[in-house]
Amino acid sequence: MAPLNMGELRRLFKETSADIKAHTAAELEKQMVGLKDDIEVLTSRTDQAETHVSGLTQQTRAQAQNICAMQARVLQLEDGLEDLNNRSHRHNLRIRGLPETIAPDAILPNIKDIFQYVLLEASDQELTIERAHQALRPPTPNPNVPRDVMVKILLFPTKEKLMMTMQDQPPTFQGQPQHASST
Numbered sequence: 001m002a003p004l005n006m007g008e009l010r011r012l013f014k015e016t017s018a019d020i021k022a023h024t025a026a027e028l029e030k031q032m033v034g035l036k037d038d039i040e041v042l043t044s045r046t047d048q049a050e051t052h053v054s055g056l057t058q059q060t061r062a063q064a065q066n067i068c069a070m071q072a073r074v075l076q077l078e079d080g081l082e083d084l085n086n087r088s089h090r091h092n093l094r095i096r097g098l099p100e101t102i103a104p105d106a107i108l109p110n111i112k113d114i115f116q117y118v119l120l121e122a123s124d125q126e127l128t129i130e131r132a133h134q135a136l137r138p139p140t141p142n143p144n145v146p147r148d149v150m151v152k153i154l155l156f157p158t159k160e161k162l163m164m165t166m167q168d169q170p171p172t173f174q175g176q177p178q179h180a181s182s183t
Contacts, residue, residue: 091130091159093151100146108132111151118165119158128154 004012095111102110111132116122130152137147153159 091153091156093153093159093162094135095149095151096146098146098149100140104134107134107149111149115162119161122158122161126155126158130154 095114098107098110108129111129112127115127115129119127132149132151135148135150140147153162
């Protein structure tokens with residue numbers, strides 16, 4: 001091979017340079033087309049994700065409003081339930097001092113006798129007792145400390161008369177004073 005002169009070197013350099021430029025341009029063009037396709041796919045997916053997130057955000061806001069409304073309703077229902085519970089107890093009396101030795105099935109007749117003694121003029125209808133039972137706790141080891149007896153009187157005015165009368169003069173039953181209080 002003969003040495004190349006400067007003109008030939010320049011020509012070879014220009015040809016190689018042109019080939020490199022053409023090859024680089026073709027590769028860049030190919031890469032740009034691929035990047036454009038990738039960008040379009042990513043743009044489409046991003047738009048879909050944003051639309052989906054927007055829908056979820058609206059649903060979340062609606063659910064948050066529903067939860068607030070439900071919480072308010074639950075509070076309202078709890079207040080109503082507490083009110084009903086309190087109203088159902090307003091007819092109740094707690095009798096203290098009834099001996100523990102009285103059998104559970106004898107509590108009601110004894111309570112009626114005490115109430116008849118306290119309210120001499122009361123009729124059987126006025127003294128209608130819906131239920132009477134000992135307080136729900138175990139008996140004490142000391143029989144001299146009896147459990148309270150819970151009594152639900154059907155008529156509220158009768159309960160009030162009994163309360164007033166028993167507060168003024170507590171009756172005695174089997175030698176023990178009887179006290180009544182509202183529950």
